[in-house]
Each structure stands twice: as structure tokens, then as C-alpha cells.
Amino acid sequence: MTGAIEKNEQGKILLQIARTAICQSLRVACIPAPVDGHMFWLSRPGATFVTLTQRGELRGCIGSLQAFDPLIDDVSNNAISAALHDPRFMPLTADELDKVSVEVSLLSELQALSFRSEADALAQLRPDIDGIVFECGPYRSTFLPQVWESLPQPEQFLAKLKSKARLPEDFWTADIKLSRYTVSKWRETDYVREVAHG
Numbered sequence: 001m002t003g004a005i006e007k008n009e010q011g012k013i014l015l016q017i018a019r020t021a022i023c024q025s026l027r028v029a030c031i032p033a034p035v036d037g038h039m040f041w042l043s044r045p046g047a048t049f050v051t052l053t054q055r056g057e058l059r060g061c062i063g064s065l066q067a068f069d070p071l072i073d074d075v076s077n078n079a080i081s082a083a084l085h086d087p088r089f090m091p092l093t094a095d096e097l098d099k100v101s102v103e104v105s106l107l108s109e110l111q112a113l114s115f116r117s118e119a120d121a122l123a124q125l126r127p128d129i130d131g132i133v134f135e136c137g138p139y140r141s142t143f144l145p146q147v148w149e150s151l152p153q154p155e156q157f158l159a160k161l162k163s164k165a166r167l168p169e170d171f172w173t174a175d176i177k178l179s180r181y182t183v184s185k186w187r188e189t190d191y192v193r194e195v196a197h198g
Contacts, residue, residue, distance in 0.1 A: 010041065011186030014104045017042075017072060018050050018079035019188070022102075025080045026094045035072065046071030049144055049183075050078040051103040052092070059100055060086040065110065065133060065142060065181075075104060105144055105183040107131065113178045118158075121178055125154040134161045135177040141165035145183055 016033035023030035035042065048071070049063025060082035064074055079102070083092040092100065110133060115121040125132065128149075133142045141164040143157065151157045159169035 007184065008186075011104065011184070012191060013039070013042075014048070014071075014075050014106070015102055015186055015188055015191070017075050018102050018104055021076035021079040022083045022092070023097065025084060026092065026097060028094050028097055042072040043070045045069060046074050047107040048074050048078055049105040049107070050075065050082045051105070051144075051146075052082050053101050053103070054096065054099055059096075060089050060092065062086055063105070063107075063144075065107065067107075067109075071106075101188045103185060103187045105146070105185040108182045110179040110181050113180060115178070118172045121176075122154045122158060125157065126180075127152060127154065127157070129182060130180040131183060132157070132161060133179040133181070134158075134165055135179075136165070136167070136171075136173065136175055139165040139167055144185075146185065 013033060013035070016031075017035065020030060020033045045067035046069075047064040047067040049061060051058070052060040062078050062081035062085065064078060067074070069077070083100075085091070113121060113124055115124060129145060131142060131144045134140065141161050143151075143161055143164070147160075148157065151160055162171050163169050
């Protein structure tokens with residue numbers, strides 16, 4: 001039980017770090033994340049995605065697939081990028097800030113999949129568990145495990161992953177590489193906006 005409580009508290013802090021970074025980038029006053037020198041886990045390398053939603057619709061999502069930077073920096077940088085630099089959206093404005101919900105996903109290490117065919121690869125995908133990285137030459141894309149909610153079938157999931165990489169949905173070659181990862185995720189909505197408003 002203690003582990004679950006600690007994980008919950010860590011998630012709350014990561015959400016506050018993300019929102020604080022966005023507030024500061026937009027020059028909006030907010031209650032800063034309660035970070036202190038005893039939170040050594042924040043200084044360890046971590047890979048995260050920060051997802052912004054507005055009225056249930058995606059408003060920005062940027063992340064890291066591998067852990068290089070300290071977790072606190074990775075979350076802050078990805079939060080700012082999701083808010084201001086996601087090429088699919090106009091930059092977030094200060095007026096939108098209260099209407100946006102933040103989600104932080106902390107990624108496990110990537111695990112390369114070994115497969116002989118597309119059917120073999122599809123059989124190894126674990127709906128609602130796996131995030132997948134698709135790679136083929138210069139083409140690369142990923143879906144977080146949360147995407148299974150809207151693409152529940154492995155065939156559909158992989159087809160849209162190829163499309164996201166700007167390849168035909170029926171594209172297949174022996175050069176394709178697939179890796180999987182899992183996430184721990186936290187949403188501000190799970191905290192009834194306590195995170196956003198302190």
C-alpha cells in the first residue's frame with residue numbers, strides 16, 4: 001500500500017512540475033511545484049510524455065522515448081514543448097490554460113521485439129499495456145498505451161502507427177523495427193484539479 005501511495009504522490013508532483021513549467025513559459029502566475037532537495041528521484045534520468053487535452057480533445061503531446069535528462073528537466077521541457085511547439089497545433093495561450101488538462105506518462109525502458117512477419121509482430125502486441133515505437137529507415141512514430149482506447153485492435157493500432165510515420169497503412173518490409181514500452185501515467189483530472197489550483 002505504501003508503494004501505491006508513494007507512486008500517487010510522485011505523479012501529483014510530476015503533474016505540478018509540468019503545469020508550473022507551462023505557466024512560467026506563458027508568464028502566468030501559479031503555485032510552484034513543491035520540489036525540495038530530498039526528492040532524489042527527480043534528479044535521475046527519466047523519459048516522459050506530456051499530453052494536453054482540452055474538452056476531451058488532444059491539444060498537444062510531446063515526449064522522450066529514452067531517458068537522458070534528469071526527470072524534472074524532461075517533464076518540464078516536454079510540457080513546454082507540448083504547449084508551445086507541437087507542430088499539429090497553434091501554441092497554447094494564457095487564456096486557454098485553465099481549460100487544459102495535463103497528463104504525464106513515465107516510460108519504461110524500450111524492449112525490441114523480434115518477429116518474422118507482420119502477423120508475428122501483431123501477435124506480440126499487448127492491447128492496453130504496450131506503447132509501441134515503429135522505425136523503418138528515416139520513418140519513426142510511436143503511440144502511448146493510452147491510444148489503445150481509440151484503436152483497440154492490434155491491426156488497426158499498427159496501421160495507424162505506420163500512417164503516423166507517413167507510410168501507407170498496408171506498408172511492410174523486413175527492415176521494420178518495433179519496440180515496446182509500458183508507462184505509469186497520471187492525469188490532473190484524477191486529482192479533481194487539485195494539482196492545477198494548489
